[in-house]
């Protein structure tokens with residue numbers, strides 16, 4: 001039984017780099033918490049402070065009831081799985097899994113029981129005598145998991161454990177790890193830069209940017225109610241389209257204007273946010289999720305309306321069950337710092353500063369015909 005808590009935790013490296021700033025995070029007993037964010041956002045540093053591999057500059061880390069700031073890593077009762085599995089090449093799978101237990105002088109028959117049980121749940125029983133070099137990438141990854149499981153720790157800490165696997169195996173292993181964590185019920189902190197991994201594996205997901213926690217929520221909550229532009233743009237694939245707009249008062253309500261088009265705000269959104277009139281006349285960034293686009297020819301939604309925006313399709317990509325469409329809309333692409341950072345992280349082309357029209361990407365519902 002272990003909760004893991006970070007209480008105003010910061011990390012300043014000796015060279016002055018502030019990698020983590022005043023981070024508050026509570027990971028519940030048996031919870032699967034994913035830390036996600038672009039490269040350099042501080043997620044590995046945060047995990048390493050929980051692991052005891054990095055000194056904590058400010059704040060406190062608790063595992064269970066205990067503040068562990070001054071507890072050496074080996075006494076924190078945690079088990080780690082890294083990107084490089086660091087298996088001992090000269091030892092068999094059995095001995096690799098048993099290694100940590102032998103160091104702890106655990107009785108032989110107890111070691112044997114734990115190793116065989118781990119091998120059973122990880123489907124490694126028939127490979128126990130093999131050396132790591134004779135295993136596939138996925139099997140090696142499972143041996144690394146086995147080594148963590150047999151320690152029966154209070155928490156698993158995983159740092160990009162799947163990043164060395166090919167795409168297909170990654171999908172398979174992410175489901176296996178999530179299932180295993182659920183079966184074992186061990187509190188887990190899992191670091192990744194891959195938002196799909198985060199969304200599919202985490203009970204909750206903590207999004208970080210530049211050393212600061214942005215939002216902690218369930219995957220669905222993050223997707224539906226991102227607290228800021230960065231989270232909205234980071235979560236989702238294809239990414240949310242971000243364009244410039246002006247906030248206006250119109251027809252007794254509020255609207256956003258893009259070029260010569262206007263999109264009225266639904267009443268529930270207006271009701272949920274008081275003091276909207278303060279925003280009138282201001283520039284803002286409008287986020288459009290790809291699945292919010294529809295094919296006007298197919299849905300018959302081609303009549304003008306203040307609840308729809310029109311975009312001109314330039315390209316269709318059939319993905320089998322889905323169709324991605326690229327379309328231009330008469331609005332400038334948003335160019336805030338967050339947007340530039342997101343574009344760089346997702347490997348998108350740099351944003352054209354002069355562009356008068358934005359290209360937006362839509363994903364049409366499964367089996368929708370591309371007319």
Ligand code: ATP
Pocket residue numbers: 013014015017018019037038039040041042043044045046193
């Ligand atoms: P990645 O996904 O690329 O591993 P990350 O989100 O895990 O990134 P960290 O590795 O935690 O990020 O690094 C956070 C920041 O701290 C970065 O700016 C990094 O350059 C810096 N940093 C990491 N280790 C050190 C160190 N030993 N000394 C100085 N700065 C460091």
